[in-house]
Amino acid sequence: xxxxxxxxxxxxxxxxxRTLDSxxxxxxxxxxxxxxxxxxxxxxxxxxxxxxxxxxxxxxIDFHGPSIPKLFGLExxxxxxxxxxxxxxxxxxxxxxxxxxxxxxxGRDDAVIWRGPMKMGAIKQLLKDVDWGELDYLVxxxxxxxGDEPLSIVQLIKNISGAVVVTTPQDLSLSDxxxxxxxxxxxxxxxxxxxxxxxxxxxxxxxESSPIFKTGGGETLASEMGVDFLGRVPIExxxxxxxxxxxxxxxxxxxxxxxxxxENMVAKLLDKVEKDDTDSASIDESAEEKAPKAVxxxxxxxxxxxxxxxxxxxxxxxxxxxxxxxxxxxxxxxxTLTPPPHEPGVxxxxxxxxxxxxxxxxxxxxxxxxxxxxxxxxxxxxVQGGKxxxxxxxxxxxxLQTGDNLCSH
Ligand code: ADP
Numbered sequence: 001x002x003x004x005x006x007x008x009x010x011x012x013x014x015x016x017x018r019t020l021d022s023x024x025x026x027x028x029x030x031x032x033x034x035x036x037x038x039x040x041x042x043x044x045x046x047x048x049x050x051x052x053x054x055x056x057x058x059x060x061i062d063f064h065g066p067s068i069p070k071l072f073g074l075e076x077x078x079x080x081x082x083x084x085x086x087x088x089x090x091x092x093x094x095x096x097x098x099x100x101x102x103x104x105x106x107g108r109d110d111a112v113i114w115r116g117p118m119k120m121g122a123i124k125q126l127l128k129d130v131d132w133g134e135l136d137y138l139v140x141x142x143x144x145x146x147g148d149e150p151l152s153i154v155q156l157i158k159n160i161s162g163a164v165v166v167t168t169p170q171d172l173s174l175s176d177x178x179x180x181x182x183x184x185x186x187x188x189x190x191x192x193x194x195x196x197x198x199x200x201x202x203x204x205x206x207x208e209s210s211p212i213f214k215t216g217g218g219e220t221l222a223s224e225m226g227v228d229f230l231g232r233v234p235i236e237x238x239x240x241x242x243x244x245x246x247x248x249x250x251x252x253x254x255x256x257x258x259x260x261x262x263e264n265m266v267a268k269l270l271d272k273v274e275k276d277d278t279d280s281a282s283i284d285e286s287a288e289e290k291a292p293k294a295v296x297x298x299x300x301x302x303x304x305x306x307x308x309x310x311x312x313x314x315x316x317x318x319x320x321x322x323x324x325x326x327x328x329x330x331x332x333x334x335x336t337l338t339p340p341p342h343e344p345g346v347x348x349x350x351x352x353x354x355x356x357x358x359x360x361x362x363x364x365x366x367x368x369x370x371x372x373x374x375x376x377x378x379x380x381x382x383v384q385g386g387k388x389x390x391x392x393x394x395x396x397x398x399x400l401q402t403g404d405n406l407c408s409h
Pocket of ligand 1: 144
C-alpha cells in the first residue's frame with residue numbers, strides 16, 4: 001500500500017464506521033436465484049418493520065436490475081445532497097427511508113460493465129455517503145446468488161444482524177438456497193431465517209389453498225440446515241398489482257391474511273434480533289459517550305518508550321495520544337498517558353475508552369490486532385521507530401513508511 005493510501009483508506013473507513021454507528025441492526029435479504037420474489041419480500045418486510053414502530057431504511061444494491069424504486073413508486077425521482085454533502089434517502093409514506101443504486105445510476109447502467117472491485121468501491125461509497133440519520137433497521141436488498149454484492153456488504157458492515165433467505169418451494173430453487181446458506185456459514189453471517197414465497201395459491205373465491213409449486217419445502221430445508229423458518233407467503237395476484245402500482249402489498253392490504261403473515265415473520269425477526277439488545281445496552285451507553293466527538297477530528301495513539309515509538313506495544317512505557325484536525329491534517333493537542341498493566345485485551349479496551357480512533361504500532365501479534373479491531377480501533381502496524389510525533393506527522397502528510405511487522409506472536 002502506498003503511504004498516502006494509508007491516510008485515505010483510514011479516513012474512508014472512519015467515515016464509513018461513523019455512518020454505520022447510527023444504524024443499530026442490518027438485515028440482508030438473499031436468495032439463491034432470481035425471480036423468487038426476494039425484492040418483493042424485502043420491500044414488504046421493511047415496511048412491516050416500520051409499521052411495527054421501528055425506524056427503517058431499505059438499501060437496494062442491485063447494479064443490474066434494481067427494483068426497489070419501482071416497488072415504492074419512486075422511479076425517476078432525484079436524490080438530493082444535504083449540507084453535509086451526504087445523499088438524502090427518499091421517503092416512502094413518511095415511514096420508510098429508501099436508497100437504491102437504481103436512483104443513482106439512472107440512464108447510466110447500460111454503458112457500464114461493473115467488475116467486482118468497482119462494485120465493492122461503489123457499495124462502500126454508497127454506505128458511507130447516505131445520511132440515514134438514526135435507524136433501528138437497515139434492510140439490504142441484495143441481487144440473487146452469492147456474488148460480489150452480498151460479499152461486499154458482509155465485508156463492509158462488520159456487525160450485520162443476519163440474513164433472511166427467500167426461496168420458493170420448488171426443488172430447483174431449494175438447491176440454490178442451500179448455496180446461500182453455505183455462503184452465510186462461510187462468512188459467519190448469522191441466518192435469521194428462511195421465508196418460503198409463492199407457497200400455494202389461495203383461491204380468492206373459496207379461500208382454499210392449492211399447492212401450485214408445492215409447499216413446505218422451505219420449512220423442511222430450514223430444519224435440515226439447522227436454521228429457523230420465519231414463515232410463508234402465498235401466491236397472491238394482489239402482490240403483483242400492488243408492486244406494479246408502486247405501493248407495496250402490506251401498505252395497501254394491511255388487514256389481509258398475507259399481511260398478517262408478514263407481521264408474524266417480523267415478530268419472529270424482532271424477537272431474534274432484539275433479544276441481545278438488553279445485553280448490549282451497556283455497550284451502547286459507552287458508544288453514546290463516544291458519539292459526540294467532532295467528525296472533523298480524530299485521535300491517534302502511539303505506544304512510546306522515552307518519546308520514541310516502542311516497537312512492542314505491549315511493553316511500552318507510555319501512550320502518546322494526538323488529537324488531529326482532519327481537514328488541516330495537523331496535530332491540535334497531545335496527551336501522554338500511562339497504560340494499565342499489559343494483559344490480553346486490556347489495552348484495546350483502555351484505548352477505546354480514551355476515544356482513540358487509530359493506533360500506529362511497530363510490531364504486534366495477529367491475535368492482538370484482532371482485539372484492537374473488535375474494539376473499533378483502526379491499526380497500522382510495521383511503523384518504523386523514531387519520534388512518535390514524527391510518525392503522526394508523516395501519517396498526516398501521507399509519508400508514513402511501514403515495514404515488516406516484527407512481532408510474530
Ligand atoms: P426477485 O427479487 O427474486 O428477482 P421479484 O421480487 O422481482 O423477484 O418478484 C418477481 C415477480 O414475482 C414480480 O412480478 C412480483 O410481483 C412477483 N411476486 C413476488 N412474490 C409474489 C407472490 N407471493 N405472489 C405473486 N406474485 C409474486
